[in-house]
Amino acid sequence: MVHAAKASHIGGCLSMADILAVLYTRILRVDPADPQSPGRDRFVLSKGHATAIMYATLAECGFFSPADLDSYCRDGSIFTGHVSHAVPGVEVSTGSLGHGLPIAIGMALAARSAGAGSRVFCLLSDGECDEGSNWEGILFAPHHKLGNLCVIVDFNKIQSFGSVAEVLNLDPFAEKWKAFGWHVEEIDGHDVAALERVLGAVPETSGRPTVVIAHTVKGKGVSFMENKLEWHYRSPSDELLAQALAEVGA
């Protein structure tokens, strides 16, 4: 998709691929035949630029045909380069960072009020944690005991201009969330068993919201992309695409 459309953001797609795979195959109670079912779990992709992997995941899960993905970023397509709620299975459009978590909080409040037992998962990027709006939400959710809310941070350590440590350091990251009152899980974001264990434990029994700090590798699975800032922007050539597909075994 990214190659055909000469699009960008492949690095941040690959870092969260395992997270989406576990969410959509093991965790989320969603129905491709009835994407708007009122009692469904919600997933909010706040790092809306990493949408190619989101669309691909939904296609794999049967929300629409994988052939539809050929139109990604093409004229007239619903598959825009930042995630769009015109696509079946997508809850909200994002792209401006720092919007997803407050929306997810609203959904968690409404779900609790409805008593349907649905859970809300929200995926943030690490660079996105620079946004003040997220910290408004991080303060709010534990105060209101939103145990049905789970944030996952795709902590691949690279943001637009360089490493997170250099641009605007988040450390001590887990301690910040703990100090705000969250139940914190810190795992290898490519360990599918660990992902299934921590995500499957939502809602957290004591009523605290959960944050999963998922340590990931930007460009995971493709040797020439791993931990390389440039793959936030570049689109692979024909040769590099062939190599990448061979490496991930696609």
Add this chain to the structure above:
Amino acid sequence: MRTTFIESLSQAASENPDIWLLCGDLGYSVLEPFAAKFPERYLNVGVAEQNMAGIAAGIALSGKTVFIYSIGNFPTLRCLEQLRNDVCYHGADVKVVAVGAGYAYGSQGYTHHALEDAGIMSMLPGIEVFVPCDPMEVRAATRLIAGSGRPSYLRLSRQGEPNLGSVVTDIRKPRVLREGRDVVILSSGPIASRALDAAGELAGRGRDVGVVSISCLKPLDEATIRDAVRDASLVVTLEEHILRGGLFSLVAGVFAGDAKRAPVTGLGIPEQGGKTSSAGSREALLDAAGLSVPTIVARIEQALVKR
């Protein structure tokens, strides 16, 4: 206006269990009746307007109707992108309610003066914008937006505003506050009381002056506005807002393409641009902005000479 709003909202909420109210830690001694009656549908999110707007969108996208309430610029400009993306782009059923229109917060100073909000909100896609002039219009607008199912903006002044006309039949339609055909003052918000005073003064000098309250800035009822000014030799707009983007811009846009039309004179608040704001009551600040009744009269007389 605030009290009328919360009474009307409480009434709507008692009929519709899906109505929620969020505030950004403002509305003390105003919102309590709603909070007491519907504690499970009331939430003070704290001093965090971006979060409030996003949360409202999330609740609304779960099938509810959500009002968010704060002072002037806080639930509008502070969280503008959340309103654009999360609320309007998704067509989420969120109602933004701002109290303190124009100079309503008088001596509190520039941060509390809402001078661009109505224009900026009008630019958002799919939103409906209401600037009522009196408690009767507030009641009608609140009832309408509570059931409209779409994003809305409601701009309120503060308290103690008198009713300025007879019963409101349709809040989307311009409402005639005073009959008159040669000069027609189109006004939005409580500053309509000054339009009425100015019209009375001009009538004493033999002028035929009408006053029409335009509460619904978007969608603007162009046909009724055209009808109201059909025989006018001068159209005046009056608003407690800057001219750019507000009532004047909207009305001028209606007539811009006409080959034959009456001139449109815009009366509003000048842009502040780097000048510091003085303390003063709403009335004093309006006077200083060139919107005292005698100045309004003089400016209309001047425009009549030029027509």
